[in-house]
Amino acid sequence: xxxxxxxxxxxxxxxxxDVAADAALTEGLEREGAGWADAELHELGRIAGTARAxxxxxxxxxxxxxxxxxxxxxxxxxxxxxxxxxxVLTDIAISYGLxxxxxxxxxxxxxxxxAAKFYVWSQVESGHGCPISMTYAAIPALRHSPDLAARYxxxxxxxxxDFGLRPPQSKQGLLAGMSMTEKQGGSDVRANTxxxxxxxxxxxxxxxHKWFTSAPMGDLFLTLAQAPEGLTCFxxxxxxxxxxxxxxxxxxxxxxxxxRSNASAELEYDGALAWPVGEPGRGVRxxxxxxxxxxxxxxxxxxxxxxxxxLQAVHHxxxxxxxxxxxxxxxxxxxxxxxxxxxxxxxxxxxxxxxGAADRAIRGDSAEAAFRRLAVAIGKFWVTKRLPxxxxxxxxxxxxxxxxxxxxxxxxxxDSPLNSxxxxxxxxxxxxxxxxxxxxxxGVEAFLAELAPAEGADARxxxxxxxLHAELADLAEIEFRARGLVELMALTLQAALLIRYSPxxxxxxxxxxxxxxxxxxxxxxxxxxxxxAAIIDRNRPQTA
Numbered sequence: 001x002x003x004x005x006x007x008x009x010x011x012x013x014x015x016x017x018d019v020a021a022d023a024a025l026t027e028g029l030e031r032e033g034a035g036w037a038d039a040e041l042h043e044l045g046r047i048a049g050t051a052r053a054x055x056x057x058x059x060x061x062x063x064x065x066x067x068x069x070x071x072x073x074x075x076x077x078x079x080x081x082x083x084x085x086x087x088v089l090t091d092i093a094i095s096y097g098l099x100x101x102x103x104x105x106x107x108x109x110x111x112x113x114x115a116a117k118f119y120v121w122s123q124v125e126s127g128h129g130c131p132i133s134m135t136y137a138a139i140p141a142l143r144h145s146p147d148l149a150a151r152y153x154x155x156x157x158x159x160x161x162d163f164g165l166r167p168p169q170s171k172q173g174l175l176a177g178m179s180m181t182e183k184q185g186g187s188d189v190r191a192n193t194x195x196x197x198x199x200x201x202x203x204x205x206x207x208x209h210k211w212f213t214s215a216p217m218g219d220l221f222l223t224l225a226q227a228p229e230g231l232t233c234f235x236x237x238x239x240x241x242x243x244x245x246x247x248x249x250x251x252x253x254x255x256x257x258x259x260r261s262n263a264s265a266e267l268e269y270d271g272a273l274a275w276p277v278g279e280p281g282r283g284v285r286x287x288x289x290x291x292x293x294x295x296x297x298x299x300x301x302x303x304x305x306x307x308x309x310x311l312q313a314v315h316h317x318x319x320x321x322x323x324x325x326x327x328x329x330x331x332x333x334x335x336x337x338x339x340x341x342x343x344x345x346x347x348x349x350x351x352x353x354x355x356g357a358a359d360r361a362i363r364g365d366s367a368e369a370a371f372r373r374l375a376v377a378i379g380k381f382w383v384t385k386r387l388p389x390x391x392x393x394x395x396x397x398x399x400x401x402x403x404x405x406x407x408x409x410x411x412x413x414x415d416s417p418l419n420s421x422x423x424x425x426x427x428x429x430x431x432x433x434x435x436x437x438x439x440x441x442x443g444v445e446a447f448l449a450e451l452a453p454a455e456g457a458d459a460r461x462x463x464x465x466x467x468l469h470a471e472l473a474d475l476a477e478i479e480f481r482a483r484g485l486v487e488l489m490a491l492t493l494q495a496a497l498l499i500r501y502s503p504x505x506x507x508x509x510x511x512x513x514x515x516x517x518x519x520x521x522x523x524x525x526x527x528x529x530x531x532x533a534a535i536i537d538r539n540r541p542q543t544a
Contacts, residue, residue, distance in 0.1 A: 011319035019120045020045025021542035024345045028352025029116050034109030041116050044096050048124045057125030059085035060261035067253045078250040080217045080263045089128045091161040099135040104157040115355035122304035126415050127261030131175045131215035137293030138176035144278030144286050167239050168219050177218035183211040187428045196225035206269040216250055216265035230281030234274035247272040258414030298419040299379040302387040303347035309394030309412055310344045311541045316398050336524035338532035341539040342510050343390055346494040347383045374436045374443035381429035382490030384420035391416040393523045430482040454496035464492050464515040505531035
């Protein structure tokens with residue numbers, strides 16, 4: 001080999017490490033009542049850190065799903081073909097209970113354990129998480145109709161992945177999808193025009209076009225349609241009990257910026273059989289149960305994306321040399337990496353707190369339910385908004401190597417805006433926070449109570465809380481100010497959690513850079529007093 005082709009000063013692949021070796025994650029797991037899941041979490045983390053898992057993610061995105069509308073004889077079949085890697089990723093996710101399995105467990109902390117595992121496994125590949133998340137979120141909505149829940153919940157919570165178009169009751173496990181959005185309404189689902197006409201035995205016939213259907217390969221869909229009583233939630237199976245295809249057609253798969261491994265589709269209902277879920281005319285109220293779950297998963301997925309990018313950046317900087325020493329020892333790179341680590345830890349700590357609130361709310365804790373309703377909306381707005389900037393900066397830490405597909409960083413960057421758009425983009429999320437505060441004032445009380453234990457520990461934090469109280473009391477043009485208000489709520493909540501639970505260097509640096517007002521929002525602008533070494537060391541990959 002010619003000497004000019006000698007390879008040196010290149011970082012080795014980041015593999016054979018434990019993705020679950022994440023201090024913010026494991027500390028949160030114990031704190032939120034799911035320490036019993038630690039061993040299984042690390043087991044999954046070691047699988048997630050292998051070279052073969054990385055390959056599965058690459059293959060699933062390189063070989064995108066393909067819609068086959070007809071068979072060789074001209075029969076309409078509407079099947080979506082996936083690369084085998086997609087099925088491997090989904091099979092592992094379901095076998096570890098990342099979908100609806102916690103709903104079948106009585107054990108406290110089951111939903112926290114599921115959140116932690118979803119966070120770990122999402123760092124391998126995020127697209128296949130869509131049907132996993134949809135299935136998780138479908139259960140509380142389905143429970144509004146006990147007969148339907150009794151029929152389908154055991155199969156939705158099964159830890160067996162059984163892909164294929166067959167009658168639901170003949171399968172060992174089911175996946176659910178969501179079919180809400182229409183082209184004329186977007187997030188304004190009350191503008192939906194899909195019609196539901198009563199048929200026999202309580203069934204309805206649905207006719208209409210859905211602009212975005214998540215997980216069209218699923219066995220069941222929850223959808224909204226205009227019934228005689230008003231907008232109602234319905235359950236639509238793809239295959240009927242007699243084995244015939246329901247009257248729904250996949251018109252096309254969406255050609256998306258990212259999330260390429262996952263099929264998102266336009267769906268046409270042409271007299272499709274469906275059964276009402278929940279009270280007729282109260283479809284939004286029914287489906288909000290599903291939205292609570294998927295919005296939490298948006299926070300989890302975005303926190304996972306931050307962690308995945310951070311690990312790649314820290315690993316690269318530790319092994320790449322520039323200007324006479326490793327990049328990680330260069331002062332400005334230390335500043336950038338520490339700042340990225342702060343953002344990641346704040347997102348992970350908040351995510352675990354929200355998962356704990358969800359777990360306790362599901363088990364009947366009214367105070368946690370009030371906190372969850374408001375805090376999940378705040379987290380959905382803020383954490384998902386921060387991921388694209390975070391992904392861009394972690395990519396830049398790898399320089400030109402990060403811009404090349406083989407690094408995996410371009411895929412992370414392309415996927416990064418999705419969670420901010422899905423389940424209500426930024427404005428919708430911010431306005432939902434205002435709506436939650438107006439309709440459930442107890443949520444504001446629960447939110448402020450969450451800040452109280454951290455007060456008195458840092459004057460800068462106390463000043464931010466005082467400013468927040470003033471902002472909340474001022475209702476003038478509150479919709480116009482909504483984004484700024486929700487951002488402040490998110491930052492004070494994250495700061496409070498870090499002050500209470502994270503090492504002093506982490507909490508001090510976060511408050512100094514996010515609440516003090518003297519520093520910029522560009523990553524890498526931490527004040528000189530920050531202990532960057534302590535923050536970075538807390539976030540190094542733990543390889544075998």
